[in-house]
Amino acid sequence: MKYLHSIVCALAVAAAPAAVSQTGQEDTTHSRQVILIIGDGMGEQQITIARNYLEGATGRLLMDNMPVRAAVQVLTIEDKPAGKPVYVADSANTATSIATGVITSPGRIATSAGTDEDLTTIVELAESAGFRTGLVTTASVTDATAAAFVAHISMRLCENPELVDEVFYDAGYRDIHLGGCPQDARKRGGPGAISEQLARSSVDVILGGGARHFAVRTEAGHGSVLELARAEGFHTIDNLEQLQRSQPGRPLLGLFASGNLPLRLQGEAARIAEKPKPSLLNRLHPYLGSVTLPETMACEPNPAFKGTPSLKKMTDTALEHLAADNDRGFFLMIESASIDKAAHKRNPCGSIGEVAQLEEALHTALAFAAKHPQxxxxxxxxxxxxxxxxxxxxLYAQFPVPIYTPGHLARIETPEGGVMAVNYATNDFRREEHTGAAVPLYANAEGIGRVSPFLPQPELFAIMVDYLGL
Ligand SMILES: [Zn+2]
Known part of the structure; x- marks a missing residue:
């Protein structure tokens, strides 16, 4: 893996032109910044569904106007035997690819497949080179994407010091024990749970959800993980007002929900995709009877979102903290996490609202880049x-037989007067799954000449490392 990594690095360095601002503006400082925005689960289907709803079928999202566009080959391998390809990824191994440049196995947080070695992340490299660093997410800050930039652990579910025996509670079924990571415990010489690793980290700004993972006792048992974070120098906050008032100068840890932050949008009366209902006759023979499709619905604001900091607000604050009196620069990762989480729950309006949040954060990032050319x-x-x-x-509606999706279907009324049908059919469990297509990559003009049209996901690490000169 190290060998692959160095090849990827060498390729990216060879392809990179001299570091000149594409805007032609003269830099007032020598600082360099990377702002990496990850839409969790944001494939072309999610983007198109959101674009249709938010901007209309002929409209354009902000990301559509970015000058660089590429397809990213998502790569995953099995843990044992290490190396065999896995064609559908999870957020832990993909975030590890982006954060470390190394392909790993599902569930791993910046650790290697098979050998379980810690992998150096871009946040660690940036910190040791004097850059500031930040993580902003709408998920728990201990969730896989953010975690993989700082923490090293064999299993993403080990989010707090109650390391072992993660249980998936499923009312009506049975509790399913998912195991744990006892080998990562501090008492066994490991780095400890994700929240404890974040509390001990040198990251300058950490904003998102996940307070419950900081409310538990540290492994040593001397107070909570949140108290540990304070002792390690973090200023800790937990609401929108404190976020707006916060001043640069001290490391900032903001935890604005117990778990993931609430979604901004939901379906009418909290509806999600539903199963079409075949008539009795149709159940006897697929050519007979009729089928009732779910009623159409609009998307509406989720009342639970009220008072939650938007991804844009968190991004604003993170940029203020990272840029204040900083001639060196920074690395900031921003995640709109619940495009994915809403899709798992067959909630298309939820995903659309989270793409809207990503767009607002991108607006902030591009405005910052306009003032800071590098x-x-x-x-x-x-x-x-x-x-x-x-x-x-x-397409087959003229056939005199009922035709309907075997999965769950939502029929969404769009603001421009259309109806958009969104289907979920990866399985028949209570949660949908990821799929395995390539994902898009967009860059501002600084990416011209650095981003090739089709690139393996670990190359993102190489591009960012090269840009910051790490
Ligand atoms: Zn993901």
Whole structure:
């Protein structure tokens, strides 16, 4: 893996032109910045569904106007035997690819497949070279994407010091024990759970959800992980007002929800995709009877979002903290996490609202880059997700037989007066799964000559490392 990494690095360095601002503006400082925006699960289907709803079928998202666009080959391998390809990724191994340049196995946070060695992340490299660093997410800050930039652990579920025996509670079924990471415990010489690793980290700004993972006792048992974070120098906050008032100068840890932050949008009356209902006759024979499709619905604001800091607000604050009196520059990762999480729950309006949040954060990032020319802005996804845009009226509708999707279907009324049919059919469990297509990558003009049209996901690490001169 190290060998592959050095090849990827060498290729990226060879392809990179001299570092000149594409805007032609003269830099007032010598600082260099990378702002990496990850839409979790934001494949082309999710982007198109969101574009249709937010901007209309002929409209354009902000990311559509970025001058560099590429396709990213998502790569995953099995843990044992290490190396065999896995064609559908998870957020932990993809974030590890982006954060470390090394392909690993599903569930791993900046650790190697098979050998379980810690992999150096771009945040660690940036810190040791004097750059500031920040992580902003709408998920728990201990969730896989953010975690892989700082923490090293064999299993993403070990988010707090109650390291072992993660249980998937599923009312009506049974509790399913998912195992743990006892070998990563501090008492065994490991780095400890993700929240404890974040509390001990040198990251300058960490904003998102996940307070419950900081409320538990540290492994040593002397107070909570949040108290540990304070002792390590973090100023800790937990609400929007404190976020708006916060001043640069001290490391900042903001935890604005117990777990993931609430979604901004939801379906009418909290509806999600539903199963079409075949008539009794149709259940006897597929050519007979009729099928009732779910009623159409609009998207509406989620009342639970009220008072939650938007991704844009968190990004604003992170940029203020990272840029204040800083001649060196910074690395900032921003994640819109619940494009993915809403798709797992077959909630298309939820995903659309989170793409809107990503767009607002991107607006902030591009405005910052306009004032600070040596700023590389990248937008990408980690992997693709369930949700397909399917015909509202089937191509085969003239056949005198009922035709309907075997999965779950949402029929969304768009603001421009259309109806968009979104289908979820990766499985028949309570949660949909990821899918395995390539993901998009967008860059501002700083990416011209640095981003090739088709690149393996670990090359993102090489591009960012090269840009910052690490
Ligand atoms: Zn993901």
């Amino acid at each position: 700023t590389l802005v990248l937008v990408t996804a980690d992997h693709t997700q369930a949700a397909q845009l399917v015909p509202y009226t089937s």
